[in-house]
Amino acid sequence: MGSPARSTNPWIVRPRPNSAPALRLFCFPYAGLGVSVFRSWPANFPASIEIVLMQPPGREGRWSVKPFLDMPSLADSATEALLPHLEVPFAFFGHSLGALESFEIARRLRRRGQPQPVHLFASAHRAPQMPNPHPEIHELGDREFIDQICRQYGGIPQAVLDNPDLVELMLPCLRADFSVFEGYAYIEDSPLDCPITAFGGTRDRRVSEPEVRAWGAQTTQAFRQQMFEGEHFFLNEQRDALIANIMKDLTAVPAVSVG
Numbered sequence: 470m471g472s473p474a475r476s477t478n479p480w481i482v483r484p485r486p487n488s489a490p491a492l493r494l495f496c497f498p499y500a501g502l503g504v505s506v507f508r509s510w511p512a513n514f515p516a517s518i519e520i521v522l523m524q525p526p527g528r529e530g531r532w533s534v535k536p537f538l539d540m541p542s543l544a545d546s547a548t549e550a551l552l553p554h555l556e557v558p559f560a561f562f563g564h565s566l567g568a569l570e571s572f573e574i575a576r577r578l579r580r581r582g583q584p585q586p587v588h589l590f591a592s593a594h595r596a597p598q599m600p601n602p603h604p605e606i607h608e609l610g611d612r613e614f615i616d617q618i619c620r621q622y623g624g625i626p627q628a629v630l631d632n633p634d635l636v637e638l639m640l641p642c643l644r645a646d647f648s649v650f651e652g653y654a655y656i657e658d659s660p661l662d663c664p665i666t667a668f669g670g671t672r673d674r675r676v677s678e679p680e681v682r683a684w685g686a687q688t689t690q691a692f693r694q695q696m697f698e699g700e701h702f703f704l705n706e707q708r709d710a711l712i713a714n715i716m717k718d719l720t721a722v723p724a725v726s727v728g
Contacts (some may be wrong), residue, residue, distance in 0.1 A: 480523055482521070494560050540570070566650050604662040605647075666693045667695075
């Protein structure tokens with residue numbers, strides 16, 4: 470596979486460009502990281518599904534761009550970036566903050582009379598209508614902020630923690646993403662008209678099984694819940710099983726042959 474192709478919009482990274490796929494799967498990363506979260510995914514999907522990776526500002530290839538501090542600004546920008554790529558059926562997958570972001574983008578598309586995803590995959594995030602039961606951490610001092618992330622999520626590799634320069638590079642983006650997450654205000658609206666599958670980790674200290682199940686209230690269509698053995702970042706250890714579950718639902722999309 471060659472170098473990933475970027476559209477004219479820096480949000481969009483297409484590792485395996487396909488001008489006429491049966492379906493596009495837009496993937497939204499979790500806090501602090503970007504498209505590298507999904508670097509191994511394209512090879513595990515059939516060629517008829519184009520994997521489109523969403524690269525928010527402030528990380529990886531966009532370090533120099535100031536990250537967003539609130540969900541409305543983040544979701545509005547991502548929605549604009551997506552619009553030129555919705556000429557074929559598409560689905561959303563988001564993990565943790567990415568799940569909440571993809572939900573808000575689907576709502577924005579609906580309000581604008583744009584196409585809706587044929588499926589929404591929400592991973593490792595409580596249903597958006599559920600209040601955040603955890604104390605806020607985005608305004609803590611640097612050391613305590615990092616300690617809390619490690620304690621609650623276990624998501625920063627030790628190799629990064631041992632490199633002060635890397636930690637310093639990641640901190641502004643992480644802090645901004647937690648500002649987005651912790652400042653999120655759910656607005657009551659009608660459920661989405663697309664099926665939703667919600668994924669959770671059995672040992673996730675941040676998201677409980679009932680909070681995962683509550684995503685069912687956000688759709689008028691089919692809802693499915695799948696729990697995986699693991700903590701908050703089960704998508705790394707359970708990648709193959711997770712992708713198999715995504716494919717299971719995508720192959721059920723009417724009139725879409727995903728091969």
